Every structure is written in structure tokens, then in C-alpha cells.
Amino acid sequence: MVLEAGRSPAAEDSSEKLLSHHKEKHFTSGEVVRDVILGVSDGLTVPFALAAGLSGADAPSSLILTAGLAEVAAGAISMGLGGYLAAKSEADHYFREYKREQEEIVAVPDTEAAEVAQILAEYGLEAHEYGPLVIGLRKNPQAWLDFMMKFELGLEKPEAGRAVQSATAIALSYVVGGLVPLLPYMFVPAARNAMLTSVGVTLAALLFFGYVKGRFSGSRPLSGAVQTAFIGAAASAAAYAMAKAVQAV
Template identity: 30%
Template sequence: MTDTPAALREAHHADVSGGWLRPAVFGAMDGLVTNIALIAGVGGGGVSPRAVVLTGTAGLVAGAISMGLGEYTSVRSANEQVAAEVAKERRELQRHPDAEARELAEAWAARGLPYDLARQVADALRHNPEEALRVHVREELGVDPDDQPSPWTAALSSFVFFSIGALVPLLTYLVGFTSLWLALAAGGAGLFVAGAVVARFTNRPWWTSGLRQLVLGALAAGATYLIGTLIGVQGGLG
């Protein structure tokens, strides 16, 4: 079966429908950057290691809940919008079948298919209303009505991976070390590894993807560290 064309084999492409990978990547990166920046900010302000742990833990819990709820709401809302548009297209197919068939044929003809053949196929689809609906939705909306991401999958992925990412810069404090720079180094290593792992799904060089995430996280940490040193405990907030 090695000569079977790739187009005929199942699962030869990655899942790009946005089910779990996007919220997982977004959650992990957000968790890393958020807590690295928080720890850099309060650490730069001169607070105690206990206060750093408290801040980082609060950031982890609050951020993970926020990310999970946000992903659920956004994906659920997007799916509901698609469902509303699908219902609208269904009504149009029932009320104006000829106009919809002509519209579909014209879209195919614009891509190079002979108009007569395109119209013949579009008319044939009218005998299978559900398939006609799927084709019209794909052509007009650019989405597959039968392959929408799960809001629960997105929420859980975001929640879990944000928590994992946010935990990384806290680990050194949790095991007994009190050095801010060691925590930031651990967070930086986490960013690089996360970026390198993402490269596996995108076919980008792992080291460029890792360095990109490391630089972005370093910029965020640098900004909050500077703010912390300017208005932190030593500046009179403690």
C-alpha cells in the first residue's frame, strides 16, 4: 500500500481546524510570558521570595481560569455565528434554489471550470439538499459546517497549558531557590523549548522558533522589571 496517493490516505495532514493545538500553544506561551513578566516585575520591585511565589501563583490560577473561560466563550460564539449563517444559507437554498445554483456555478467558473459543467454539477447538487448546503457554506463562508472546533476542548487545552507554562518560572522558587535570575532563566528556557516544540507542527526551523519566543518573552520581562525597579518596594510601595 506504499504506492497509495497521499490524498487517498487518512490522516496525512495535521488537524488545522483549530480544535486543540491553537489554544494549547496560545495558553502555554501566554502562561510563560505572563508569569515571567509578573515575577520579573515584582522581583524587580524588591519584594520577598514569598511575595514572588504568591504573585506567581495568583497569576497562574487567575490566568488559567481567564484563558479557559475566554477560549470557551470565543469558540462557542464563533460556532454559534457559523450555525446562524448556515441556517441563513439553508433558507436561501429553499427559497431561491435557481439563484443559489447559478451563484455556485459562477464561483466555480471564476476558478476556471467551464460554466456549463459547473452549472450541471450545481444543479445536480440540488437533489441532495444536505450536501448542497455543505458545499454552498464552504464556498461562500469558507468554513466546514461539520468540522467546527469544540469549545470544551479549546477551554481545557488553554486552561491546562496556561497552567503548565505559568508554573515553569515558579519552579525554582517552589523547590527552595530564591534567585530571581534563576527563575527568569528557567522561564526563558521554557519559552525556547515551547517555541521549538511548536516548530514541529509548522515545519519551521526549531531554533528560530525557539529564539523568537525567547526574545519576545525577554522583552516583556525587561519592561516589567524596569517598571518594578522604578515603582516597587524601594520606591515606597512596600
């Protein structure tokens, strides 16, 4: 086995042992989880506020349910389309910059190499330290291009089919979230009783969702649960109060 210069077999064994015992824990949920969080969050909040507002206007359960389901369908389509366009735009931007950077590496390699040196210098490396790295990258155009995309432009290569995946995840999550506040109106005939049941069910769902979101994102789960529930409650209360105010006019 050929070892790197300056590294002994003992150092190699020590490094391997350290890596085997050291297990890092990072948030690696990916963009799909972000899409699900976005879809469920809006799905729980918007139909909840709509149902509360119609309840404040003394609408019957059948009308609230019909309007709520229509909103869920329209919201899912709108949110899914927005996710698709956003992901498609990001992918188009990445490949435009990729082509431009690829052309610059061929046309002005010395300028691009100087940019690599500047980037490495910003990390505290001296000229004698980053010099061999710059030379190594110049010998490997693909690695050089990947380095520039990531460290100069801060762009990650999008996954294939990301736009469709994003649209699907957001739309389905919105539907799942949106059905939660509407379920009581399917089984409780009296609109007022259905609204009270919907408030309890949705607040519980918001607390649970906020807690799970906090766990995934690495933030404080309890704080996330309370914050999410508060936002949903505030939106529904505002809609309910507005409906009552309009009725009173």
C-alpha cells in the same frame, strides 16, 4: 465493476498505484493544538514577567510565589473563559448561517445555483464544465448546503463540545506554562537567586516551546524558538526595569 465513463481499467490501476506511493504531509494539528499553544505561550510569558517585576521590587520569594500562583489561577480562568466564549460564538455564528443558507436553498434555488456556478467559475471552470456539477448539487440538497457553507461562506462545522474542550485545553495549558517560571521560587529562598534560576529555566522552556510550535505549524523551528524566547525575555526585562524605576522614584 462499473467504471466511470472515459476511464479504462489501466487508468484505474495507475491511479491507485500513484495514490498508494504518494503520501502527502500536511499540518493537521487541529484546533486543540492551537489552544494548547495559546495557553502555554501566555502561561510562560505573563507569570514570568510578573515574577521578574516583583523581583525587581525586592519582594521576598514567598510573596512572589503567592502573587504568581494567584496570577496563574486568575489567568487560567480568564483565558479558559475567553476560549469558551470565542468557540461558543463561532458555533452560534455557524448555525445561524447554516439555517439562513438552508432557507435560501428552498426559497431561491435558482439564485443559490447561480452562486454555485460563480464560485466554480472563479476556479477556472467553464460553463460546460461546471454545469453538470451544479445540476448534481441541486439533486442533493445536503451536499449543496455543505458546499455553500464551505465555499461561499468559508465556514467549517464546529465539533460537538468544542467550547468546553477549548476552555479546558487553554486553562490547563496556561497552568502548566505558568508553573515553570514559579518553580525556582518554591525551592530557592533568596529572591535574587530564584529570579536568576527562573530566567534560565523559563528561557530554556521558551526556546523548547518555540521550537515545538514551529515544528507543529510548519514554520522554521529555530526561528520560532528564538522569537518566542525573545518575546518572553523582553516582557520580563520590561517588568523588571519598570519595578526598579518605580522604586527609584
